[in-house]
Amino acid sequence: MTANRPLRADAVRNRRLLLAAAADEFAERGMDASVADIARRAGVGKGTVFRHFATKDDLIAAIVLDRIDELNAVGEKLLGATDPGTALLEFLTAAAQQRQQRDLSFLHAAGEPSAEVTRVRERMYATVHQLVDRARDHGAVRADVTGDDIILLMCAPNYVASYVPDASPDLWRRYLAIIFDGLRPQGAHPLPHPPPATL
Missing domain, CATH: 1.10.357.10 (Tetracycline Repressor, domain 2)
Structure with a gap:
């Protein structure tokens, strides 16, 4: 159980990074902003985006x-x-x-x-x-x-x-x-x- 805690902390951190990156990307590019650009801005892979947001x-x-x-x-x-x-x-x-x-x-x-x-x-x-x-x-x-x-x-x-x-x-x-x-x-x-x- 203790071993899982860093993963949960990473997931929380990644989610926070994704929300900030997505808000900035949408603000700059509008609704056409791509998941790839959001992931790149957050410093994570596209798979991480879809794990958090389908x-x-x-x-x-x-x-x-x-x-x-x-x-x-x-x-x-x-x-x-x-x-x-x-x-x-x-x-x-x-x-x-x-x-x-x-x-x-x-x-x-x-x-x-x-x-x-x-x-x-x-x-x-x-x-x-x-x-x-x-x-x-x-x-x-x-x-x-x-x-x-x-x-x-x-x-x-x-x-x-x-x-x-x-x-x-x-x-x-x-x-x-x-x-x-x-x-x-x-x-x-x-x-x-x-x-x-x-x-």
């Missing part, structure tokens, strides 16, 4: 699950924070940092999510709603802001910064600060449109 769709789903699980862990931990306003800002910061570290825009062309991705994403959405409810109940954000508003704003800082050629890697922080100031109740004006239907 199809390219499985690999894409794993990238999505990995990112959502990471945000879920952050959000669920922040639900216990004593300052709900700071907790919500920390969650939005973590979401923006994740997107800044790796371009995930290729996922928009990935097709319908799997049942597992849908389940985990809905869990994250529920966490976001709880974070917003807590912040709103404590007067840290305006009363007319909803969880769905925040879900839609999660990508906004990086999206805006992506339009600036040769932008500083930290430019997204400027726009996150503007967004969060807009969420505060101080000086808020009524919003001109109702929130979207539940996502």
Whole structure:
């Protein structure tokens, strides 16, 4: 049993390398990125890719699950924070940092999510709603802001910064600060449109 532990550790390491390499390869080449290129980038053989992920769709789903699980862990931990306003800002910061570290825009062309991705994403959405409810109940954000508003704003800082050629890697922080100031109740004006239907 002890002899198997290094193999399990290697498998975990290879899976992590593959997910990072695949995300980078898809970001650069889109959905046409080949398994051979992903394997080469990760420093493993094609067989290793298929041992972890039977199809390219499985690999894409794993990238999505990995990112959502990471945000879920952050959000669920922040639900216990004593300052709900700071907790919500920390969650939005973590979401923006994740997107800044790796371009995930290729996922928009990935097709319908799997049942597992849908389940985990809905869990994250529920966490976001709880974070917003807590912040709103404590007067840290305006009363007319909803969880769905925040879900839609999660990508906004990086999206805006992506339009600036040769932008500083930290430019997204400027726009996150503007967004969060807009969420505060101080000086808020009524919003001109109702929130979207539940996502």
